[in-house]
Every structure is written in C-alpha cells, then in structure tokens.
Amino acid sequence: MNWNALLFGVFPYIALTLAVAVTAYRMVYRPFSVSAQSSQLLEQKRLFFGSVAMHWGLVIVLLGHLLALFLPKGLLLWNAVPLRLYLLEITGLGLGLWALVGTYVLLARRISVARVRAASTAMDYVVLVVVFVSALTGVLTALLYRYGSFWFPAVMTPYLWSILTLQPRPELIADLPFWTQLHVFNFWLLLAVFPFSRLIHILTVPLGYLFRPWQIVIWVRKLAR
Amino acid sequence: MRVRAHMSMLFHLDKCIGCHTCSVACKNLWTDRKGAEYMWWNNVETRPGAGYPTGWEDQERFRGGWEFKDGHLDLRLHSRTQGLFRLFFNPALPSLDDYYEPYTFRYNDLFTSPEGEDQPTAIPVSMITGEPMTPEAGPNWDDDLGGSPLYAQNDPNLQALDPEVQAQLSEIEGVVFQYLPRICNHCLNPACVAACPSGAIYKRAEDGVVLVNENKCKAWRMCVAACPYKKVYYNWATGKSEKCILCFPRLETGQAPACAHSCVGRIRYMGVLLYDADRIPEAAMVPDEELVESQLRVILDPFDPEVIAAAKAEGIDDGWIKAAQNSPIYKFVKVWRLALPLHPEYRTLAMMFYVPPLSPVVSTVEKALRASQGNGGLVRLDLPETDLDFELYESLEKARLPVKYLANLFAAGNEALIVPVLKKMLAVRILKRQESLEGRPTEKALKVLADAGLTLEEAEAIYRLTTLPTLEERFVLPPYHREMAAEVWKDPLAHKGEAGFGYIQPPLRGE
Numbered sequence: 001m002n003w004n005a006l007l008f009g010v011f012p013y014i015a016l017t018l019a020v021a022v023t024a025y026r027m028v029y030r031p032f033s034v035s036a037q038s039s040q041l042l043e044q045k046r047l048f049f050g051s052v053a054m055h056w057g058l059v060i061v062l063l064g065h066l067l068a069l070f071l072p073k074g075l076l077l078w079n080a081v082p083l084r085l086y087l088l089e090i091t092g093l094g095l096g097l098w099a100l101v102g103t104y105v106l107l108a109r110r111i112s113v114a115r116v117r118a119a120s121t122a123m124d125y126v127v128l129v130v131v132f133v134s135a136l137t138g139v140l141t142a143l144l145y146r147y148g149s150f151w152f153p154a155v156m157t158p159y160l161w162s163i164l165t166l167q168p169r170p171e172l173i174a175d176l177p178f179w180t181q182l183h184v185f186n187f188w189l190l191l192a193v194f195p196f197s198r199l200i201h202i203l204t205v206p207l208g209y210l211f212r213p214w215q216i217v218i219w220v221r222k223l224a225r
Numbered sequence: 226m227r228v229r230a231h232m233s234m235l236f237h238l239d240k241c242i243g244c245h246t247c248s249v250a251c252k253n254l255w256t257d258r259k260g261a262e263y264m265w266w267n268n269v270e271t272r273p274g275a276g277y278p279t280g281w282e283d284q285e286r287f288r289g290g291w292e293f294k295d296g297h298l299d300l301r302l303h304s305r306t307q308g309l310f311r312l313f314f315n316p317a318l319p320s321l322d323d324y325y326e327p328y329t330f331r332y333n334d335l336f337t338s339p340e341g342e343d344q345p346t347a348i349p350v351s352m353i354t355g356e357p358m359t360p361e362a363g364p365n366w367d368d369d370l371g372g373s374p375l376y377a378q379n380d381p382n383l384q385a386l387d388p389e390v391q392a393q394l395s396e397i398e399g400v401v402f403q404y405l406p407r408i409c410n411h412c413l414n415p416a417c418v419a420a421c422p423s424g425a426i427y428k429r430a431e432d433g434v435v436l437v438n439e440n441k442c443k444a445w446r447m448c449v450a451a452c453p454y455k456k457v458y459y460n461w462a463t464g465k466s467e468k469c470i471l472c473f474p475r476l477e478t479g480q481a482p483a484c485a486h487s488c489v490g491r492i493r494y495m496g497v498l499l500y501d502a503d504r505i506p507e508a509a510m511v512p513d514e515e516l517v518e519s520q521l522r523v524i525l526d527p528f529d530p531e532v533i534a535a536a537k538a539e540g541i542d543d544g545w546i547k548a549a550q551n552s553p554i555y556k557f558v559k560v561w562r563l564a565l566p567l568h569p570e571y572r573t574l575a576m577m578f579y580v581p582p583l584s585p586v587v588s589t590v591e592k593a594l595r596a597s598q599g600n601g602g603l604v605r606l607d608l609p610e611t612d613l614d615f616e617l618y619e620s621l622e623k624a625r626l627p628v629k630y631l632a633n634l635f636a637a638g639n640e641a642l643i644v645p646v647l648k649k650m651l652a653v654r655i656l657k658r659q660e661s662l663e664g665r666p667t668e669k670a671l672k673v674l675a676d677a678g679l680t681l682e683e684a685e686a687i688y689r690l691t692t693l694p695t696l697e698e699r700f701v702l703p704p705y706h707r708e709m710a711a712e713v714w715k716d717p718l719a720h721k722g723e724a725g726f727g728y729i730q731p732p733l734r735g736e
Contacts, residue, residue, distance in 0.1 A: 035463075036464065038464065041320060044318070114356060115326075121735060206424075209305055209424070210305050210306065214418070215415070215419060216427040216428065
C-alpha cells in the first residue's frame, strides 16, 4: 500500500468512523462537554474581528463546496459563461481570504491574550491550527491552480462520492499538486479531530430557536410520569 | 385560570445594614470554583451607585428585558433571526471588565520570602491568569460611596431626577445611601429563557425557580445579555451559563436559601405565592405606570375557594396551599401593599420583592428653614420632639433619598406607588413610638394611621412581622416531598447502598 492509498483511501474511513461514532457517543452520554466554549467574556474586540470573519467565511465557502459535491453539473453550466466563472472565483477567494485572516486573528489572540490563554486547552489550539491550514491551503489552491470551480466537479466530486459510496478511488488525488493534496488531507484530519474538540458545536446550530415558544416551563413531577 | 406556585423572597430594605453576609454565604456554597470566581449570584449594592456589573441598569448598552411597542412585546436584545445571526459575536454581552477581574493575594510570599530589609508583602494576582495585577474594580467597589461623583453619579436611576435634587444628593450634608441586595428575580416572564437559542433555560412550574440545563447550554451566551438584572453569568472555564438556583436543594429539604438564612439583619423573608399563568402575557403588556398593578393581579388570593380548587386541579397539594396562606410575602406584597418588584419596567415580572427604605427628612427641612430665615448658622427645628415624626410624615417629598429615586428603582418612575408605602411604614413607626412614649396610641398617631390607610390590627401585624418575626415566621417553606418525586424516577430499592442517583461528570471544559 502506498502513501496515497493510506492517506486518501484508508484514513478518510478512520476519520469518518471517529466522526460518527464518537460524536454520537458524546452527544448522548457526555452532553455537558458539548459547547461552543465562547471566550467573548474574556476578550471582545479581537474576537469580533476574528470570530465573525472566520465563521461566516467558512460557513459560506463550505456551502459552496457542498454545492459542488451535490450539483457538479449545475456548477459547470454556471461556469460556462466566463463572467460568471470570474464572479464565482473572486467571491470564493474573497471569502476564503476573509476566513483566513479571521482564523489568524483568533489564533494570535488565543496565544497572546493572557486571559484567553488561561482558559484554553491544547485542543483549542489544535482546532485553530487545523482550520488555519484548511483556509490557507484552500486560498493557495484558488490562487495557484485556477480555476478550482472548474476542475472540482471533474476530480473532487468523483473522489468524494467514491469515498461516500465505499468504493474509494484515492488515485484521483495522486496527481494533484501538493497544496491541494494537503487541503484534502487536512479536511479528513479536521473530521477526525471534530468529535474530540469544540468543533462538535457545529452540529448544535440552534435552528429550533426560530420555532419554539418564548417561554419554557417544566413540571418536573409531571414529566416523570 | 392556571394556578401555579412560586417561591418568592422579600427584602426589607429598611433593615439592611449592607454587611454582605448573604453574598459570602452564597459565594462559599455555590461560586467558589474555577470560572465562577467573578460571579456573585447574590450581591449587595450601595445606592445611589453604579452597581455590579457596573451600570447594569443601562439597557441602551446591555439590551436586557422586554420592550412593549405597538402592541407587541419583544426582547430588547434581538428578534429570533437576529439572535441566530449574532451567535458568533454578541455585541450586547458585558465583558469581564464590566464585572471585574477576580483576584487573590500571594499569601505564601509572607512565609517563604527570604530574610531582608523589608517586610514581605502579599501582592495581588489574577485568579484567571495567575499573573500579578492591580485590582481596579470589585463586586462592591463603590461600597458606602453614596455621594461620590465617581460612582454614585453614574447611577442610571438618577438621570430622571431634577438637576437640583441631583446636586443636593452629592452635597456633604445631604449625602444619603441605601443598600440593595440582589439575587436572580426568578421572573414570571424571564428574558433569559426567551433569549436562549438552545432552549436550555426553563422555569420550574412547581416552585417557579428558573434554572439553566447545563447539558443543553451551548455557550451562545444570549441569556447573559438578555437578563436585565445581569443575573445570568458565563463560566469561562466550563463554557456554560450559570445563575442563582434559589438554593433549590436547600428548599427541597426544608431550608431557606443560604443568603436568606444567613442574613444578619433578618431582612429576608421567604414564602409561597400562587399565581395565574394565564394572566402573564396581559400583565406584561400595559403602560409602564400600570405594570406593578397588573403584576399584582397575576398573584392570586390563597384564601379564595375558587383559587384553592383550581390549585388542587393543577396538582398543588394542601401543604403548599397552607404555606401560601401563611406566606409573609403574600402579606407584604398583596395585603399590606408594602413591597414592590425591582425595575418593573423591564417587563420580566420579577418575583422577588422589596420594601423600600425610609430616609431622614430633618436635614432638608432644616435647610429650607435656614433659607427662609436668611442666616447661615445651623437651625434647630422649632418643633417639640413628639411632633418631629409628624413633620416628617407631612414632608415626604423632602425625604433625603428622593421619592422619585425610589420610584425609578421600584415603580418604573411612578411616585404614586412609593408614597403610600412610605406613609404606611412611617405611620406604623409613629404609632409604636407613641405607644412606648405615652403608653398608648395618641389621637394624632391614630389620625396618621387612618390617613395611611391602616387599621390598628394591621399596624400591629406589620410591626410584629417587621421587627419581631421568628425564623418560622420569616421562612414559611412548603413541603416539597422530594422523596416522592425521586421515587417516580428511580426505584430506591434498586439503588440501595449507593451514594446518590445517577452518574455525575466533573464540570471540566469540554469533558
């Protein structure tokens, strides 16, 4: 077995298994551990510039990746007109840069603000580093190997589907440039880290807030019946 | 009518000596932990003053409570969608510096310093970083600084006062202050519950205690900003919100909350109120000056047979109904109308009540007299000692702590609600003083009593419950029957020989 098969054919399954099994265990048996672990109380100003940029940048870019995964043909049709291709690429690059800067601000803040450092665990740093590498390699790929949105449907979409359908084709990744390979591997790493870190809060996005009644009153005794 | 029961506390501010024993009892019991050092679920403020966290009443900045506009009741903090968009950064959240950075001292240095020329000192260090620091704020940093321009003048409740009265409050001879002990108000219409995106905060129907389910809390920290009293705190170490739990483990075992039980001045009372949950929405949606009245309408008469029947239908047992009938809170709040909620204009329908404090009038009356006589010296009031009280009764508007100030604290600015309370308290005081001086109530005292709207029996009851109550009269605690509630969940025989029920995790960050 070569490195390519190990990193892009086997490791993804380790990461996915961990992500599903450990996440489920943690949600059910360790609910206290699931939290966004906000540090806004300890430091506000730098958090504002870092957190807003990182979160929104990543959320929108990730949605773009998902779109390419589920609607590759649609993406190609969109890109058929050069102007639309440029628009998409520039938007994506801008958002990626925004997320990159935001992550950098958060990483620098976590290291340099004494209060935040005191509240941090080792995993808090690991998460930020992994996210930073993700954003950095993504931006590099977008800058160096144009145009990502053009070749993603041809290379990445089949690769990801091959993993998800349990017929891995790691050879699709073998000839990609280093930065792109790192980007892909880093994603699987992120998935492996996910259940062991604060990243798990992504799953708890409180969309139910839009629909629940304002007030919550519980009869402790009646509930038990 | 949907009857529910509520455990409420009452603070008799006229008796508070500002000793902070309540705060220390609470701190020792609940918040002496990593991440909770800065929290004071119970704190005592000097008023006029900026409070803790500094300026917490400034809702333009902290956006707490509800807003009633165009017939709608909305959170001042956010709409539902806004709430979701502000998950990554909540602009209204107080920072640690709005509270204070918790600190301790390196006491060990006193013992381990090498021999030298100077006395060793214990330098202050941050309880968060462990680094040396200079404390610049604390939970009672402006303690007893009632007239200070640095702190007292930042009190938002002073803003609506005449500039003349404000100036008078900061004069050396006119300086006045009162104490304001605060815990979570366990509101009927809590803004923290409504603001929580995860739905982790809830109100217990059995006794009204508002609690954070720490397993559901995801650190979105909206509750901290939404609570207009700033009584939900964020634990930076565990990443969970925490708040006053009204010592429910103590209540469930028949003990009063630690703050109330330890109160040196015995200013705190604890008892059951029955309320109608159906009337809550309408009570919160009236103009500011009617808020207190509408809240009192939510609280039900525990002697009314209809209320008793409805309470039993909701599963409230005889022990609770009896406790509601003996409740000192019901007497102070509904029967005698001596107690008011703190800042009713926040529209959360706070369920902890305050008897406002009396303050001296003499100095302001003297000052007016001096001005009228046109000389500079100190003028004794030309009144016989026995008439002094009556002079005060007639000149409440000259009370050193302005009635308007008290109204801003306890009545949404409505002075008409404060004046009768102060008159009743003064009338009782005059009556009892006359009784002990003359051996009987004088005719003049009885006239004042009638003017305040009290009968002799009522005055006697107010006097007894204010000055001579026993522990059982101050704390009328209902039987919780916790053992029965636990048995519904768990079979005690199956757990025989074990310590406690269930599996408890250590409250560590991310574990």
